[in-house]
Amino acid sequence: MEKVLIIDDEKFIHKVLIKMLAGEFEIKSAYEGEEGVQLANSWKPNIILLDVEMPGRSGYEVCDLLKRDKNTFDIPVIFISSRSSLRERMLGYEVGADDYLVKPCDSDELLAKIKVITQHARAKNVLRYDASNAQQTAMEAMSTSYELGKAVRFVERSYLSPDFESLGEYLMDFMRSLGLSAVAMFQGRRGNFYASSTLKAPTPLEKDLMEMMHKHDRFVDFGSRTQVNYPQVVLLVKNMPLDDRTQYGRLKDIFPFVLGATDAKVRVIDAEHALKTQSADLAGSVEAVQMTIDSIRDSFSLNMNAVSSIMSELVATLSLDMRNMGMDHDQEEYVCDKVESSAKKIHTCLQENASIETNLAEVVALLRRLNSEQRRIIDETLTVPPVEDDVSDDIELF
Structure with a gap:
């Protein structure tokens, strides 16, 4: 049942109005302006019937007070x-009244006007509520757009x-832009890397928590802290907005987008470092092989010269010794043929060693080409251009 407040200094008028409205409305009475203002604030009627001429504050003054108060x-x-003059009606309109009736008024007319005005008030309240919701929705959309723009900028x-x-610094810049205090851990082949949104490094306890909860659920909430876990990335937010559940929900929607990109980039950076290390190791191995081949070649050369010298001395020695041995001509030829045959075999073996050296040199050349091609691929695909930060981090999404 809707509530009607009557403010009039005449008791007879109260009785007449109450008789007109009885049964359809809940009614309360005030007999002077101050009392009426206080009752309007405490009781919150749906409509007020207000007399113009009253002792103390006039009806115009009371109406003006009510319309200036945010509660009424x-x-x-x-x-x-x-009073029924045009001026009286204009004064009522100026102080914010919704209608003006002249005493004595007809009951049917009064009831009709009250119903029309209260229906209009209800409709206006609905519109105000819808407008408030629309404004709140618009503000949430703007906040989401702002936060998503920051996230897109971070990914870029x-x-x-x-x-x-640099990846850790970009991630912490993003967290600071949202007013969040956080620490992050990146897992790579060289060990864990930590980043913080403050000048202070993560505490040992924070590091322990991140490592111990890394294999837990994607989101781990404890108090105002939230840890987000990805295979290569852990983010610990230390001041989640628990008092603003809407913002809290938006942040939890954005974190997977940001940390998914971060996790992929950590893998890429880790692979880049491993590939560059491997390329450097290969280059060192090629140089080591080349040095070994050079050493073998020098040894081959010395051995060939030594064998040739030994064979020459052997032939010369045999030629002199055979004359003193009393050997006949056929025997001397037989021995010389054997020595010469052995010398040719030794020479053939030495030539084969030289062929092996050539093959090893070709292997080294192939390794050099592979290493050169690997360095070219690294330079073309993994080298990033210098980062040029814009003055503004905002992204236009719509």
């Missing part, structure tokens, strides 16, 4: 007065991160 400004007011910057240090 939206309560409809109908003036009921014995992360593409150009050459190492964990």
